[in-house]
Each structure stands twice: as C-alpha cells, then as structure tokens.
Amino acid sequence: MLTLAFVTGTEPGKWFHRFRQRTEHGGLLTLDSDDALGLVLDGSADLALARLPDARLTEDFHTVRLYEEARGVAVPKDSIFAELGEKVLARDLEGEILNYRIAEDGSIDYGELRAALQVVGANVGIAIAPRPLIRVLSKKQVVALELVDRSVPGTEIALVWRREADSDAIQDFVGIARGRTTNSSRQAAPKRSAREKTLAKQERRGRPNFRIDKSGGKGRRRSR
Template sequence: MTGSEVSPSFRLAYVPGVTPTKWVRIWNERLPDVPLTLIAVSAAEAFDVLRGGGADAGFVRLPVDRTDLSAIPLYTETTVVVVPKDHVVAAVDAVSAEDLADDIVLHPLDDTLGWERPPGRPANERPATTADAVELVAAGVGLLVVPQSLARLHHRKDLTYRPVTDAPESRVALSWPQDATTDLVEDFIGIVRGRTVNSSRGRTPPPAQQKHKRPDTGGGTRQKPAAGKPTGKSPRSGSGGPKGGSKGGRRGKPRGRS
C-alpha cells in the first residue's frame, strides 16, 4: 500500500437514546474488511460533527436542516414523563400534559422535544442536561418529560415513567452531508432501509457475496436441456415424434423387413 492510499473505514455518530447495535452487526457481516467506528455525540452537537467531517453519517433527532444535510426519517418515539415510584402518576397507565399542570416539570437545556409551551410549572433554573434533570427528579425536585429511549437510558430503580398522550414526539433519522454521499454511506443507507445484499438499489456486492442467477428464459427463448435428459421428442425426428410412434415420445413397434 502506498502512502497516498488509506484503508476504508466508516464513522457513525449517534445521539443519546439511539441504539445502533442491529445496524452495526449487519455492517460487520456484509463489510467485514471495513471497520465501523461509533461516535457518541449530544443531540446539540450532532449536526456540527457531520458538517465538520467528524463522522460519515449519524443517527440524529429531527428536524434536520436540509440545506446541506440529507436525512431519512426512521421512527417516532413515545414521549413519557419520568416520576418517582411513589408519585401519583405512577398509579395510572398514561397522563396528559394538563394532568401535570400542578407539578414542577424540568426543562433541560438539551431538551429534544419541540415544545411551544412546556407543561407544568417551570423550575427556578433549567438543568444543563437530561442526566442532571433525572437526578433532580430522584431528589423530588420535579418531573421530567422526555422521549422514552432517554427515560430508559437514564433508568433508576427509584424512578418510573408513563406515556404523555398529547406531548410532542421525537423523530429519529439517519443524516449525512449532501456533498459527501460516498459509496460507504450508500451501503449504510441500504442496511438501514432493510435492503438485501443483492438489492438492485444498492451497490454491486463483492463477487463472493453474489448469488448465481438462473438465465432468463422469458420471451419465448427455449432453454437447452441438460445432457441425457429426455425432451419428449425423438432425436431422430425434427419437430414431431417418430413415425408410427405413440404420443408422449415413446417409440412404436419396429417395422417388419420387406
């Protein structure tokens, strides 16, 4: 390898709450010679990392500025409220934002929900991070409304969560710089979209991964029979069977000699 050649690799960023394990496993199965490096980033810095070339693609939370970034929406998360286990909300299956009107609801600076007006009563100060807000919920300072994946990420034995039926939802997407849609990015897009290794929309797989396809026999083209197999026609005749023979390609009785 010369000094100008660089071994291929793929850098994948992901925001808190996203679990890329499934896609990474498929990548390693399909492209074992191309190492994939995971880069954990906050939701706020994810787009700067992509624009700055710190990652080839990333799992982010919408919205995405489509001016210079491409994005494929993947799924929408349930929004939940995190409460102490002895809180009255823990006794019900779900709540509305109005049900939280009398509670202090923490609104961290890294909040990922697009609130027009957060529910409940505001705290004196906004926590810096979601992790800080969870600690305050455990201390009995207030409640916290977040995407369900973040509630799971910061799970504590003394806390629980319940769905909030009318809260904004968080949508997760795969994003990458528009001017850097490389072959490896296309490969990862194919994996995320669920394309098979032989999909016509993806890149051509390595020869070792390509399956042999049977020749197309459409359009009236007759397939050549394998050697030694009967065709239903006598090899002694043209398109018809032998003279005097029975149907199905069987031979007739031999003619007597004159």
C-alpha cells in the same frame, strides 16, 4: 471505513451488526454523542443518526427520516403516576413541579435534562423529553412513561450526511436502517438462472447430473 455518530437515546446496535456482516467497506467506527450532527459538521464523522429538529440542517445535507419518537415524562419510581400504566395524560400532571421540558423549537439541552432526572430520582417533580432518551438516561429511581400531550414538540430520528460526502458505504448503511434485506441489498449475490439453481442443488445432495439423450429412445437418460 465508515464513521457514524449516533445520538444519545438511540440503540442502533442491530444496524451496526448487519452493516459489518453484510458489507465490505473496511469496517464501521461508531461514536455515541449528545450532538451526533455536530460530529458530522466538524468532520469527525461521515454520517449521523441525529435527533430532529435541528436548526443547523441546510440544503447541503441529505436527510433520511427514520421514525418519530414517543413523547415521554419522567416520574419518580414510587409516585402514583408510575402505577397508572404506560401512558399518562397532560391533565394528570397538572400541579406537578416541572424540572425540565423540551424547548418550543424541539431542541434538547442534554445537560439540563440529566440534572432534572437526578431531581426526579430524588422524588421531586417530573421531566418531559423523548421517552427513549429518558429511558437511556434514567436511573432506577425514575420511570419513563409515554406522555399524551400534542402541545409538547415532537422529535424524530434521522440519518444525516453531507451531500458532497455521499458514498456507497453511506448508502448501504441507509438501506440497512430502512429495512433492506440481504436479498435486496447492494451486496446481494447476483441472481442465478433456474438451471444454475438446479445444478447447485444436485451438487449439494451429491447426485450425478443427468440430461435427456434426444438421440436415443424416448425418456432415455445418460450420465454427463
């Protein structure tokens, strides 16, 4: 059994399905958490789908970076910004009440962000955070737009686990998350020879197998 903690704002359901379908490691237990890495640190999980940067990471951990998150801004549903499209520039937000912003070190206070989004939903100000996270935490009164502003610290999603706890199950999940297909996975069936493939195809079609009778006339065949 592999226990995986995934941070709020990620939606790895397709990876969970593929892992359960393709592997035989006794199943997969998943834990949704604002602090997925913390569950690995305290031993509650074997593997974390975590949001970086995180100052707690040391050389004792393996880290596989998967993707960067888009910067986002939460705006009221009825605001003029919600009508501008999918993206908004930093200069467009000048003068707006800022209820929350990602810390300079890239860390996120999930409690403060949730409270800020409630204020935004009440049609007051904005909040800046990773766009996928805003989408997951927002109510109907809030719209998550992509923020074009390089001054806002970037975040990324990564798989993290202790080096000493490495296992085949973890490696298989990492491979799936990185796009490993069934044919290239560790669970892929052994490759068959051309003859084995031909015989299998004939068997599926219900045909008798034949071979060339080299002892007789040219091209003569006989049933095996």
